Amino acid sequence: MEILEKAYAKINISLDILGEMDNGYHEMLMVMQSISLGDDVKIRAEKGAGKIYIKSNIGYIPSDRRNIAYKAAEAFFGLSGISGYDTYIDIFKRTPVCAGLGGGSSDGAAVLRGLNKMFSAGFSLKELEKLAEKLGSDVPFCVRGGTVLAEGTGTSLSDLPPLPECAVLVCKPSFSISTPELFSKIDCKKIKCRPDTNGIIDSLGRGDIRGVGMRLYNVFEDVLEREKDKIEEIKSTMYDCSALGACMTGTGSAVFGIFDGRETAEQAEKLLAGENMCHIAFPVGKILAD
Ligand code: C5P
Numbered sequence: 001m002e003i004l005e006k007a008y009a010k011i012n013i014s015l016d017i018l019g020e021m022d023n024g025y026h027e028m029l030m031v032m033q034s035i036s037l038g039d040d041v042k043i044r045a046e047k048g049a050g051k052i053y054i055k056s057n058i059g060y061i062p063s064d065r066r067n068i069a070y071k072a073a074e075a076f077f078g079l080s081g082i083s084g085y086d087t088y089i090d091i092f093k094r095t096p097v098c099a100g101l102g103g104g105s106s107d108g109a110a111v112l113r114g115l116n117k118m119f120s121a122g123f124s125l126k127e128l129e130k131l132a133e134k135l136g137s138d139v140p141f142c143v144r145g146g147t148v149l150a151e152g153t154g155t156s157l158s159d160l161p162p163l164p165e166c167a168v169l170v171c172k173p174s175f176s177i178s179t180p181e182l183f184s185k186i187d188c189k190k191i192k193c194r195p196d197t198n199g200i201i202d203s204l205g206r207g208d209i210r211g212v213g214m215r216l217y218n219v220f221e222d223v224l225e226r227e228k229d230k231i232e233e234i235k236s237t238m239y240d241c242s243a244l245g246a247c248m249t250g251t252g253s254a255v256f257g258i259f260d261g262r263e264t265a266e267q268a269e270k271l272l273a274g275e276n277m278c279h280i281a282f283p284v285g286k287i288l289a290d
Contacts, residue, residue, distance in 0.1 A: 001044065001045045001046070001118050001119075002042065002043065002044045002045075002118075003042075003043050003114045003117060003118045004040060004041070004042050004043075004114075005040075005041045005042075005043065005110040005111070005113055005114035005117075006038050006039075006040065006041070006110065007038050007039040007040075007041050007091075007095070007103075007106035007107045007109065007110035007142070008034040008035060008036065008037070008038040008106055008142070008145055008284050008287065009034070009035050009037045009038050009095040009101040009102055009103060009106060009170070009281070010032050010033065010034055010035070010101060010102040010105075010106065010138065010141060010142060010249075010250075011032070011033050011035055011101065011168065011170070011249045011256045012030050012031070012032055012033075012100070012218055012247070012249045012250050013030075013031035013032065013033050013147075013163070013200060013212060013216060013247075014029075014030060014031045014195035014196075014197055014200055014215065014216065014217050014218070015028070015030045015195070015217075015218040015219060015220060015250065016028065016029040016030065016191075016194050016195050016197060016217075016219055017029075017186055017188055017191065017219055018188065019188050020188055021153075025137075025153050026153070026183060026186070026188075027151075027152065027153070028137075028150060028151065028152070028153065028154045029149075029150075029151055029195075029197055030149070030150040030151075030154060031147070031148070031149055031150075031160065031195075031197065031200050031201070031204075032141050032147075032148050032149075032150050033146075033147050033148075033163050033283055034142075034145040034146055034147075034283070034284040034285075034287065035168050035170070035281040035282065035283060035284055036281045036282045036283075036284050037094060037095055037101070037170055037279045037281040038094060038095060038106060039091055039092055039093045039094055039095055039103065039106065039107055039110070040091070040092040040094075041069065041089065041090075041091050041092075041107055041110040041111060041114060042089070042090040042091075042092075043087065043088070043089050043090075043111060043114045043115065043118060044087070044088040044090075045085040045086065045087050045088075045115075045118060045119075046085065046086055046088075047084060047085060047086075048084070048085055048086030049086065050077065050083055050084065050085065050086065051086045051087070052070050052073045052074060052086075052087045052089065053086070053087070053088045053089065054067050054069055054070050054089050054091065055088070055089070055090045055091070056090070056091040056092070056093055057091070057092050057093055058093045058097070061091065061093065061097070067104070067107075068104045068105060068107060068108030068135050068136055068139065069089050069091060069104075069107040069108050069110075069111045070089075071108065071135050072107075072108040072109070072111035072112050072115075072132075072135055072139075073087050073089065073111050073115065075112075075131050075134060075135065076111070076112055076115045076116070076121075076131070077115075079123075079131055080115075080119065080121045080123070082119055082121065087115075089111060091107055094279070096170075096172035096254060096277050096279075097176075098176035098177075098253075099172045099176070099249070099250075099252070099253060099254035100177075100248065100249040100250025100251050100252045100253065100254050101170065101172075101249060101250070101254050102138045102141070102142055102250070104136075105135075105136050105138035105139045105141075105142045106142040108132070108135050108136065108139050108142070109132060109139050109140075109142030109143040110142075112128050112131060112132060112139075112143055113128070113143060113287070113288055116128060124290065125143070125144060125288050125289065125290050126290070128143050128288070129143055129144065129155070129157070132155075133155045137153050137154040137155055138154060138250075140154075140155045140157060141154070141155075141157060143287075143288060144157060144159075144286060144287060144288055145284060145285070145286055145287030145288065146159060146160075146162065146284070146285050146286030146287065147159070147160045147161065147162050147163050147204065147283070147285075148160060149197075149201065159286065160201060160204050161204040161205050161207070162204070162283065162285055163204065163209070163212065163283040164204075164207045164208070164209040164212070165209070165282075165283075166209050166213075166244070166258050166259060166260060166261075166282075166283065167258075167259045167260075167261055167262045167264070167265040167280055167281075167282060168256055168257070168258055168259075168265070168280070168281045168282065168283065169238065169243075169256060169257045169259060169265040169268050169269055169272075169278065169279075169280055169281075170249075170254055170255075170256045170278065170279045170280075170281060171234050171238075171254065171255050171256070171257070171269075171272050171276045171277070171278050172253060172254040172255075172276060172277040172278075173227075173230050173231075173234065173253050173254075173255075173275070173276050174275070174276070175227060175230070175253055176252075176253055177224075177227060177251055177252040177253045178251075179250075179251040182220055182223065182224075182251045182252070183251070185223040186219070186220070186223055191219050191222065192222070193217070193219075193222065194217070194219060195215065195216075195217035195218070195219070196215045196217070199211065199215050200212055200215045203215065209244060209258065209260070210244055212244075212245070212258070213243070213244025213245030213258045214244065214245055215245070216245035216246065216247035216258065217247060218247050218248050218249070218250075220248060220250075220251055220252065221247070221248050224248075224252075227252065227253060230253075231248055231252065231253070231255055234246070234255040234272060234276065235247070235255055235257070237268060237271050237272055238255070238257035238268045238272075239257075240268075240271075241257075241259075241264055241265075241267045241268035241271065242259065242260070242264045242267075243257035243258060243259055243264070243268065244257075244258045244259065244260060245257065245258045246258075262280060265280050266280065
């Protein structure tokens with residue numbers, strides 16, 4: 001049995017942090033969007049002792065439990081009770097890693113969707129999202145995809161109207177930023193400026209891409225230190241090339257710009273591609289329906 005599942009990257013149209021919870025996690029309010037940049041996840045299962053093997057075109061990607069794709073397969077077999085199969089997961093990575101683009105999370109989500117289909121296990125979207133929650137805060141969104149409002153720790157999801165047609169330029173500088181470290185720098189009471197989440201939702205409702213573009217905002221950008229200048233430089237190059245908006249995604253370090261079409265995105269790409277890893281992508285709608 002074999003299946004190919006696409007693992008779409010995500011961008012944060014907005015990212016707000018409302019408070020800190022007792023367990024150290026944070027209460028989030030985010031508008032998330034799937035984009036056409038993504039990894040290919042090929043899954044093959046054959047009769048065997050229940051082992052999981054991970055292979056990738058990138059050497060340093062872990063092939064054991066540290067990989068969300070591995071944990072996803074383990075969790076799927078645990079919950080479904082299906083046994084007696086070896087699973088071979090081959091990941092062709094295109095999404096830059098440690099970038100805030102949900103690369104690892106989307107691979108894990110693709111494994112959940114793929115195994116559910118391959119074994120006709122019949123888990124509903126809600127059930128898969130519940131399983132995904134245990135694997136990481138972004139994994140439930142990556143299972144569902146589309147344009148979504150994420151609340152709670154980022155796992156409580158509601159569908160939003162789709163992001164209107166546009167081109168997205170993703171630009172990953174050579175450095176990465178540690179997610180737990182950036183969270184530890186946030187003091188929720190001191191956040192001065194927050195995204196206009198309702199304004200974004202209204203703009204989506206009107207199909208107004210300019211209204212969305214001008215409201216892109218990520219509160220993590222305010223606590224950047226040595227990385228700040230580079231992030232600002234990338235954003236400013238995007239704006240010079242007529243971006244409708246530009247913003248860091250998640251805990252970075254990737255920055256994305258929204259453009260009215262491929263041509264303007266390509267102009268910015270030409271200027272940024274030397275030093276940074278650049279990809280042009282497009283919005284992707286809901287991947288898995290209820
Ligand atoms: O859930 P996930 O494993 O992706 O989270 C990685 C890290 O991000 C956590 O260890 C935590 O430091 C931080 N985090 C948080 N609040 C959230 C989500 C993640 O503090 N809502």
